[in-house]
Amino acid sequence: MLFYDGSVIYNPVAGLMIGVMVTVLVQSSSTSTSIVVSMVSSSLLTVKAAIPIVMGANIGTSVTNTLVALLQAGDREEFRRAFAGATVHDFFNWLSVLVLLPMEVLTSYLNDLTSVLINSFNINSGGDAPELLKVITRPLTKLIIQLDKKVIVEIATGNVAAKSKSLIKTWCETFKNVTLSNVTVPSRKECVSPNLCWTEGNMTWTIMSTVYKKNLKKCKHLFVDAKLSDSSIGLILLPFSLLVLCACLIIIVKVLHSALKGKVAAVIKKTINTDFPFPFAWLAGYLAILVGAVMTIIMQSSSVFTSTITPLVGIGVISLERAYPLTLGSNIGTTTTAILAALASSGNTLQSSLQIALCHFFFNITGVILWYPVPYMRLPIRLARGLGNISATYRWFAIFYLIICFFLLPLIVFGLSLAGWNVLVGVGVSLLLVVFIIVLLWAFETHHILPMWMQSLEPWDRLIMGFVDKCCQKNSCYYLGIFCRAVLWPCKWQFLKCWKLKTDDRKVKEVPINVPEQFENTGVITNKSQTLANTQEKTPDMKRSHSSLAL
Structure with missing residues (x-):
């Protein structure tokens, strides 16, 4: 309803923050982007307005591997490496957005580029996108709950009647038959179409469709016959799903930590971190990007792949310099999966679905071009390593970073966007000016004039310790x-x-x-x-x- 009810999503900054918040909450960028695609297909949202939301979804999906890094807080050195390996993904996404979102607002390069590509190719609807990981997980999740996704799309596209429908799917097999019949109407105003309306004597006739629907087979899941509201079922499933998520993340860390030790770790470390001989050493990073993309296509989830890399970085099997291109490849791989899914669309949804997926693809490709080929421009590595050092010394700062970047900051910016452009620009420019002045003072080593709480985290550490x-x-x-x-x-x-x-x-x-x-x-x-x-x-x-x- 948030997507449909407010015109605030046409504000690119607000759209970006909506994409971050929704993806963090549902832990799935595909869910948020599918709603956006449905709105674009229904002409309720333009592709240009949808691009910032997709960028925000790209940021929100990186929260999972950051949570995985917190599970290695028991060992200081492991945590230092793991948190750096997780946040390199965050910094890549945030830096790409800081550069490419203003560029997109000013030039519309993603919108124009994808529009030209789609118009230049005669694209026909293909078969269903391949499913690999979902083949394993879907039988289990179907036994727990099944949702009617059509209702979600109808609510997002403004169907008033859909708001009273339940999201819980009850009937899995139905028979639907549409028949046309001649019926009388009081006047021509009641006709479906003037071309399908005629008069015989004193009677006005029209052709009307009659839909006959019969439910054949009920779904089989835990809540199919539960006499509970959608909110009640949600409150039951929410803590259960969070518990399962935390348990899976812990198991990932524990299994990788225990399995990859000794000689196995040495072999993997030597294989993954080895560079090609001179003068082809630079090719190793690009090969890692390709490996990351292929593995993500196989897993069909960038979160799963990056969450697997993070513990390996923590225990020292993969270096941060090698984890960075693997993460970039994962970002590219998750967009190709979306492109395959978009090609399976049909009718008027094909072009808009494919254009949104291509916008996501070229956004990540442009980010890789910005922050990888030139070694000096690999800022995410330096920023992530610095944040890892800080978090290893003050481990509470990792939780502080997670809450600020993925929850408080999007909420605050979204609230300022609701207040209007004047408020957003006024507050945003003031804060950026303060940050710029502080950075200058640190650059010229005159930061000693700042208050102690702006020079070091030590005062904050004493406060939290107390x-x-x-x-x-x-x-x-x-x-x-x-x-x-x-x-x-x-x-x-x-x-x-x-x-x-x-x-x-x-x-x-x-x-x-x-x-x-x-x-x-x-x-x-x-x-x-x-x-x-x-x-x-x-x-x-x-x-x-x-x-x-x-x-």
Whole structure:
């Protein structure tokens, strides 16, 4: 309904943020783009207005591998590499949008380029797009729930009657027959068409179609006979789906972490990270792009492929420099899948579906041209490595980054867009000016004039540590730990530090320390056994680790 009800989607910035938010929430860029394609096919949305939404969907789909990186927060070095490997995808998408969205608004190059390509080829509707991964997953998901996607499309395209329909699919097989019959109407105004209306004596006749529909076979899923509203079923499925998602992400990390060790890791590391001999060393990166594209076409999901790469980067099997072209290839591969699906469309939906899919394809191709061929322009690698270093030191910052980039920032910008262009430009320009001034001060090494909270994350770290310590004193972490332990056992929730402290009956475990005999009676050390807590408190990094792991 958000897509249809407001003209705000014609604002390119608002459209971009809608694409980000919807894709993050439904964890599927294909869902958001399919709604956009339906609206374009129904002439409710132009291709030019739909392009920013598709760009936003490209950003939103990268949230999954960032979540995977959080599961490796237990080890500082692993987390440093994994978070950098995950966010290189984020930075590529955000940087591409920052450059290409203004270019598209000013020049409409994607719209014009794809329009010329479609008009120059006589494209006919093809067969159904190949399905590989869905062949495995669909039988299971059909047993849980089946939705009538036609109702979603009808709501998005403004069908008022569809708003009262249920999204839950009840009948999987129906018989539909349309017959034409002559009927009388009070006047010619009631005729379907003037050409199909005639008068015989005092009677006015017209041809009217009668639809006969008979339900043959019910669907087989858990909620087919449930007397629950759509909202109630959604509230039941939402926590279940989140639990399944988290469990799958944990399993991906655990399996890859345990399987790829020792000699296996060494062989894979040597194979993937090896460059071609001089002068063909530059070809290795482009081969990695091709591999990423092919693997994504096979999996039919860029999220699955990049979520598999992230743990491998964390454990050191794949370098960040090699993970970057693999991610770029994955971005390209997911658009080719959309092109194949668009070719299966028929009628008036073929041209618009294919044009949107091609816009997505050329957007990623242009991004690769911008940020890969010239080594100096590979900014996503440098930015991701810097963010990985920061997150390894202050691990709470990873959660802060995730919430800001994928939730708060899109919501704030979307809210400003609703207020109008004047408000959006006024606030946006002011914030960009502040950021530009801060960057200049750092560039000329005069940032010491800034307040301490703008120079370092240390003040923020102290603030969050204080909050966590207070949380632990009030037993909040303890009860959260009990809940996680009971529901998600036997997963190792090492980041719940407060829970571990509480379960030891508030007693600190004594760890024996071997002390040389010459120091035993000197008064410096009076006992061979010292508490682990006393030794850890003197380590600066452990203080940060305590708060971050508790979060």
